[in-house]
Amino acid sequence: MLKEFKKFITEGNVMDLTVAVIMGAAVKEMVDGLINGLIAPLIGAATAGVNMKEMAVTIAGVKLQYGLFLDALVKFIIIAFVVFIMVKAINKGRDALHKEPAPEPTTKTCPYCKSEIDITATRCPHCTSELTE
Numbered sequence: 189m190l191k192e193f194k195k196f197i198t199e200g201n202v203m204d205l206t207v208a209v210i211m212g213a214a215v216k217e218m219v220d221g222l223i224n225g226l227i228a229p230l231i232g233a234a235t236a237g238v239n240m241k242e243m244a245v246t247i248a249g250v251k252l253q254y255g256l257f258l259d260a261l262v263k264f265i266i267i268a269f270v271v272f273i274m275v276k277a278i279n280k281g282r283d284a285l286h287k288e289p290a291p292e293p294t295t296k297t298c299p300y301c302k303s304e305i306d307i308t309a310t311r312c313p314h315c316t317s318e319l320t321e
Contacts (some may be wrong), residue, residue, distance in 0.1 A: 219266050
């Protein structure tokens with residue numbers, strides 16, 4: 189049973205998942221720093237010094253803290269954008285590595301009438317010119 193567990197840990201997707209969780213935590217810390225250090229103060233300056241997390245409204249004696257939602261929404265949008273950029277870069281790199289060669293041409297242009305003809309043609313079917321190429 190221990191061998192099976194060791195195989196599961198080393199050969200399965202567990203290692204990939206572990207790396208993804210660690211990277212996700214690092215990205216979250218980076219985004220938190222961006223939000224708390226730059227974006228929230230800018231929003232606070234635009235709203236006369238109000239802390240975004242403390243934004244709230246009281247309706248019928250119930251305090252609705254919409255600022256917490258706005259803070260979470262801004263963080264989500266930034267994280268989604270960062271993940272989008274990362275995935276786009278990874279896919280671009282993967283596509284560059286696995287680029288398929290262009291297919292061989294099956295047609296050519298007649299040098300006389302400029303019609304598209306079969307690449308193996310020796311005479312143009314449109315202008316009947318004899319092709320030397």
